[in-house]
Amino acid sequence: MREVLKAASAPDLLEAAELAISELVTNAVVHAGSEIKVRIRAAEQALRVEIDDCSARLPVLRTWSTTSGTGRGLHIVDQSTDRWDADLAPHGKTVWFEIGQPGEASAGRASASHVDPEDPERENVVLVTLLDVPLLMHRAWQEHAATLLREYLLYALDEDLGALDDHAAASDAMSILDEQIPAPTLPDDPEALMESSVEPGVTAADVVLRLPQASVANIAVLDDVLSRARTAASEGLLLVPATQPEIAEMRQWLCREVATQAAGTAHPRPWRASSDVRAVIGDEMLTRSHRELASSTEPLIATDERYVIVAATPSVVRFLGYQDESELLGRRILVVIPERYHQAHIAGTTFHATNGRDVLLDRWITVPMVRADGSEAPVELHVESRLLDDDHRIFVATLRTP
Template sequence: MRTGKGTRVSSEATDTVLRELLPADPRSAREARQVLRSAVADRPEWSGWAERAELAVTELVTNAVVHAGTDIELRVRLRPTSLRVEVEDGTTTMPARRTHSATAATGRGLHLLASSVDRWDVEPREGGKTVWFELGDPMPSSDAGSDPTPAEEGVEVRLLRMPLLMHWAWQEHAAALLREYLLVRLDEDPAVLEQHAEASAALGLLYEQVPAPVVAEDPEAVMASAVEPAVTADVVALRVPRSAVAHFETLDLLLRRARELAEDGALLGASTQPEAAELRAWVCHEVLRQAGGDGPTGWAGDHDPGAVVREVTGIEPAFRALAATGAAVVATDEASVVVAVSPAAVAFLGYDDEADLLGRRVTLVIPPRFHQAHVAGTTLHHTNGRSVLLGVSVTVPVVRADGTEAPVRMSIEPQLLADDLRAFVARFDPVA
């Protein structure tokens, strides 16, 4: 059996056991594959498992590096009819299968693991956890019979008026943003690996405990299901281990920094929608405040859609040209700010001039009960290209200047303009 320089090999009863201590370094996944490959190299009865085992151990070690940021112990246990691999790290946060959309760039790791092995599970340890998988016949844990890890003291946090739909979309966006931030910063700042692990742990606690709303995929059904009050919870009870409270400060910090890089064009992904950024700040601050003894403060979502967030004089001519049509058209930029309104749209919406709409958030003309749906849909489209409502015609209400609602038949199309400007162009006709 060929092994690496740091690999310890021992025999325990009928088992051959290899142990390797790996650092929290991206290269550790490759080293783990080498250990596993050398372990099965001289045994033809295990050769059929090699490819599946290498794929699975790569996923487990990569997850430990990215989400734990601690030293890792790799254990490979071999028998003639079975193989068991254990990866132990120093964080108590349990892995969870995420249900991101099919176009998501992240979140499929445990699904990949489950499809590659015969069995897998996670076992808590004092000050950490072990994730293991098996191929072939079942084998006992290396710590079978040990006492369970006592539950850590936790902080009870109450999130009042929790916007579930917005949180669901923000989760996927935040995970992608954190991953890209890690890749950009890792060479210059090795400490970002540990920070990323803390932020991911906080994000994971929210993912595990904040319920996800049930949202349909059919465009017309989306408009019926993704509305208030069904997408908001009066209260979400969150249990945060005392040792993980500070991770929410790290999560807030890293996502603020990542958003700044995205706005400067230093990341491939789009920046965070303002409402989603407000949600991140509110959730993180609620955990920190309540852990310090303060009472809960409910989500307010105080964003004023009528406020000017972009000066009209700064709107590029390529955007403004979209208004040169006889149809009713409202166009927004990637931040959902109105950058063009045709005369027909101004008249139908009951405004005196396009200046009453330009530079404002498009939520000004969206009924409040649909605000979460708009923010979530925009966030997911920017994150992974999800486009349930793009390019299809649906009947929706719009809010007019006097506060009344009017039904319209609307279709929204993304457009790439000159100078890499991106617009979302909504064309609509009144419904009698």
């Protein structure tokens, strides 16, 4: 790019051009998994760049959280160029951008065929019906999985050059799911967020996916790569943390539904979480966290970064109707959250683990809590994050009870 713009006496176009071409070539490398061709045409006040790959997946501007670590590439292209778009071709696509005035730089523009991606004559389409789709969890999973896939690619490339092909296949599968499963609105206002995050409004009764036959196998690759990536994250080999078990279960359910329905071996099965919210999970942080909070006279309940309860003061234990704190310690915090808020909690904590989204942290909110007998009681709640040391964090909730 530098050489072409120097020859065209257009150095003032260089900074924006470098940003745009770097983003689009990177996208082609990690998402297309195919041969890439780049054409650059420059004049003194104009530049046109075309990037060909063999993937028919068109680029999509993401609208993820402002704190997200991924999903900004096309926004950078949009801000750096005067025009950009993508044209489908019989064997892939051309993504292009222009800076400056068209004219001479556009003179040799490649003529791409505008092929309808849903044209049944272009390739066979498989229909898959998903029932009781958890929209909030899917949205959070998409953002977490994109970050996880990117980090795992960088980790795995040291040992396996085939990781690029796996990443491209997984990205294709992720894009199909992202484009076809509705995305719920996530307000930044805490009260609006709470009101819009309650069941059944965050679950879709059914979603019909249209998958190109060639993409069915990519769903299986996605499942496999994310399983390996989640293991690596759990072992501390990646920066992004592993997330709650329901997120992994949802991904496995999605991929299984595609595989079995595409093979014609099963009818649609609705999403159901199987993780036990009351399961006891042992952890060395229980003792450390309990020791730190045991002397507090405030009504406090605390969890570790997996949202397992690691401390509860006597006043909270009594308010929730338990005989002893040992009945709470080691259990997932979902045990005191009404079921209609479970999806919101799982999605919210996944967003926080992925990108630090903290709409409901460090402020007072009114929420219902589930007591030992199954009844609910409203409380005012203030949750803050505290560091125990360089490697461990806990979330401490202060309660105001009736």
